[in-house]
Amino acid sequence: MRQALILGAKLAFVVGAFYFVFQHISVGEVRRVLATAQPGWLALAAGLFALSKWLSARRLNYFFRAIGVPLTEGENLRLYWLGMYYNLFLPGGIGGDGYKVYLLRQRFPGKTTALVRALLLDRVSGVLALGVLAGVLLAFVPAVPLPWRGLVLAGVPVGVAASYWASGRFFPEFQPLFGRAGWLGLGVQGAQVLCAWAILAGTGTSSQIVDYLMVFLVSSVVAVLPLTVGGIGAREVTFVLGAQVLHLDAAVSVTVSLTFYLITAAVALPGAVFSFKAPAAPAP
Template sequence: MFYNFFIPGGIGGDAYKVFLLHKSFKWSTKKLTASLFVDRFMGLTAIGILILIYALIIPIFEGTNMIAGIILLLVLGITASYIFIQRLFPAFLSDYLKTLVQSITIQLLQCICILSLLASITEVESYSLYIFVFLISSVLSIFSFSGIGVREMIFYQASSMLQFDTVTAVSIGVLFSAITALVSLFGIIFHFKKANSYLKLRDPLH
C-alpha cells in the first residue's frame, strides 16, 4: 500500500513485489508479472461487477429494459473475464473463482468504508449513489497519482449529474484519500526492514 500510494501510477507496490520475490526466491519474472497482471485484472472485474449490481438499485437506471440490459452486461462481463484468463493465463484459471470472490470482498470492504464516512458526517437519501460513484472513481483513479484529485473530481461532477450534495461528495473523496495515505504510511516500517524476514511463503508457482 505504501509504494502503491506514494509512487505515481499506482504500480510501485507491484513492481517492488516482482523485484523482491524474484530476488528472494528466484521465481520467474515473467510468471510474477503475469500473476500481478491477473491480480489487477481480477480487481477491475470485481469493480465492474459491483458497478453493474449497484446500477440495478439506483433510481437513474429504473426501467425493465434498462435492468435487462444491465443483467445481460453482467453475465457477458463475467463470461468475457473468464475466457480472457482461460485463453491468455490458463495457469491461473483454477484460482479464478477464489480470486474473484476475494477481489469482490476487498471492494465491498472499501464500500463499507465509504458508508461509514457518510454515516459519520451527514445523513443522505441514497447511499447507493455515493457507492456507485466511488466504484467508478476507483476504476479511473488508476490513471492518476494514487487517485488523488481524480476521485474528488469524479464525485464533484457526479454530484451535479445525479443531483446529490456536492460538499458531501467531495468530502468523501478527500477523507478516503487522507485515510488511505495515513494507513499506507505504516508501510515505511517495512521499507527500512529486511523484507526477507517477513516472507514466510511456500512457492506457489511450481
Template sequence: MAAKLKFLISVLLLGLLIYQLDGQALRGVFLTANPGWLLLAAALIVLSMVVSVEKWSQILKAESIYLPWYQLWKAYWIGLFFNNFLPSSIGGDGIRIFLVGRNISNLACAASSVIIERIMATLGLALTGLLTGLVVKPNWQVSWLFVGLTLVATGLLVFLMWGSLPASVVQRNGRLSNFLRTFLAHGRSVRGHGQRLLLAGCLSVLFQLTVVAVNYAIFRGLQVNSLGWLELVYIIPAISAIAMVPIGINGYGVREGAYVILLASYGVAGSAALGASLLFAVLVSLCSLYGGLLWLVNRERNVLRERLPDMKPEVN
C-alpha cells in the same frame, strides 16, 4: 517529467474543484466529521487489505507458488505506501513484483500473479456495479463503463491463460523473450485451478464491497444520509474505475471530480462529495504509513545482512 506533469494535473483539477465549490462549506464538512465513523472507515481499509492479500495468495498458489501469508502482507502494504508517498515510474505493483520475485527468484511469475490479481480486481469491480445496476436506478453512462471494463478485463484474462506469443518472439533467446515466455507460461498454469480462481473472483467482489463500506462509513461520519447502501455499491465502483485513468498522481483530482459529478444526482452537495473523497484518500494514505514502516524495517535488515553475512534468513 511524466510524474511532474501528473502532479500538475492533479493540482489543477483539485484547485478547480475547490474554486468552484463553497470553501466555507468544505471546511464545515471536515469540522463536523464524526471521528468514530472515520475510525471505522480506517479499520475497514485494513480489512480490505486482508481480502486483497488473500486474493493474491490464491492466485500465486494457482501458479504453484506457496509463500508465507505474512510475506505477501508486507509486500502489499509496502506497495501501497509507495503508491501514496513515493509515486514513481515503478509504482506499488512494481514494488510487489520486485519483493516477491526476489524471494522466489522468478520476476516473471511474480509479474504474472500481480497482473492477474489486478485484472480480477477490475473484473470484480465491473461485475459488482453491473449486478447492482439491476436493482437500483441505473445511470446508463456508468452501466456502459461497467460493460466496457467487463469485456476488457475478460479479454485480458483469456489472453493470459490461453494466449500465445508471435513466432518471432518465441524463437528468440533474449532476456525479454525469455521473460515473456515465462510470464505467459505462468498465466496458462492457472487454468487447471478453477476453484482457486473462483475464490479469487469472489474475493475481488468482497474487496469492492469493503471499499464501499469504507465510503459508507465516511459519508455517515459527514452526516450525509441521502445515500443508501445499494446506491453506493453501484456508484463507488464507477468512481474507482474513473480514478484508474492515469492522468494524475494516485488518482487525485480525477477521483474527486468523479465523486462530485456522479454523486450530484443522488442529492449530495459538492462540498460533501469532495470532502468524502479527500477523507478517503487521506485515510488510505495514513494507513499506508504502516507499509512505510515495514519497508524501513526490511531495509535495515538487508543492511544488517550485508554486514553480517552469516545471519539466518527471516522466518515468517
C-alpha cells in the same frame, strides 16, 4: 528524467483536477461537512478499508503460490503493505508492484515474467469485481432509465463468463483460481463500498446512498488509471461530475472522496516500517 517527467505530469493533473473541483464547490462547504463527521463512523471506515487490504493480500498470495512463489501469509502481508506504501507515497519511483517484483525475483530467480503476470491478473480481478458491483448497484439508481439498468444487470453474468474465458486463454496457469479470486475480489470491493457507506453515515448523509456508492465505484475504476499521485484528484473530479449527473450534494461527494484518500494514506503508512528492513535472502 523520464520518471521525473511522469511525476511532474501527474502532479500537474492533480493541480488541474483540484482547480476544476473547487470551481464547482467552495473549500468552506467541504470544511462544513467535515466538521460534522463523527469519529466513530470514521474509525469503522478505516477498519473496513484495512479489512479490504487484508483480503486483497490473501488473493495476491494465491496467485503467487500458483507460480511457485510460496510466501507465508505474514511475509506476503508485509510485502503487500510495503507495496501500498510505495504506491501511495513514492509514485514517481519504482512503484509498489515494481518493488514487489524487484524483491521477489532476488529470492525466486527466473520468476520475473510469472510475477508480473500474477500482479497484472491481481489488478484485473479487482477491476472485474468493481464492474460486477457497479452493475448490480446501477440497477438501484433511480436516475438511470429502467431499460438501461436492466441491460447492465443482464450484462454482469455475460462479463463474468467472458472474463473466465479470457483467463483460460491468456492466463491458463491461474484459471483454477478464478472462482476463489473472484469471491475475494468481491469481498475486497464490498468492504470498500461499506467503508464509503460508513464515511457517508459519519457525515450524517441519509439520502441517495446508493447513488453516492455508485459514484464511489466509478471513481475507484478511474483511480486505478495511472493519471495522478495515489489516485487523488481523479476521484474528486469523478465525484463532482457524478454529483452533477445524479443531483447529489457536491460538498458531501468531495468530502467522501478526500476522507477515503486520508484513510488510504493512514492505513498504508505503516508499510514504511518494512521499507527499512533488508529484503529476504535468495532461496537456496
